[in-house]
Amino acid sequence: MSNLSPNGEFKGLKLFPEEDILDIQRQHKIALLIPLSGLIFSIVLVVGVLISLIYYSRNLGESILFIPALAASSVVLSFLFALAGYIFMHWFYMFYIITNKRLVHVHFFRIGGFHLDEVFHERTDPLEIDREPRNFFLDFLGIEDIYVYFHRFERPEPFIFEAPEDSNKIEELLEEHILKKRDQK
């Protein structure tokens, strides 16, 4: 990835001694495209309404309805643009990072919610790794969520990679570096 420095470090994450980054992934672009395409369609629709309002403004100019209609479509348009920006930034600044010591889910862009979720797999043995598509459409495209279950009292819930870019690579890495290590013990 472009945000990796030449020595393989991710500039946004401080690493522990002897910790190496194995892989960094964002969510798959499809996870961004589905909501954004709906928004773009709505933006085009509202821009169409705005243009037709302005085009017919000669007739509507006298009407009391013109200003509120124009303002209402502007409100909807600016709301859609703000929402599109939020959705993109949420995707752009969210990473799944796998190192030889921990699994990290980090949100750099946040207005609310968590910044960092990490599990030190070195200290806890993962029980199993499941791959599950979220819906039929994502299943068809071969985009799956990965659930990593841990045998850990403090963290009963699994660590979830939601629709990562390359679920095969993540599963291979986890099996290679985590499960194999457990077998060697």
Next chain:
Amino acid sequence: MNSVFLLIQLLLIVLFLFILFWQSLILIAMKNAAKISKIPIPLFWIIITVANILFMVAATIFTLTASFRMLT
């Protein structure tokens, strides 16, 4: 009838200000994210965000002026 439309316009101004506040929050969060992660914000989205803020300010002033005209 005039007062109903005036009320609608005032409501729209409140909505504009609310979205303006939200958009400003997004802009601040973007700046913070870029600072922490050391990944620059894509230029396209900076332009979109700033343009949206300017558009909202202009639309609020326009609606406000129209409301005052309606009053007088």
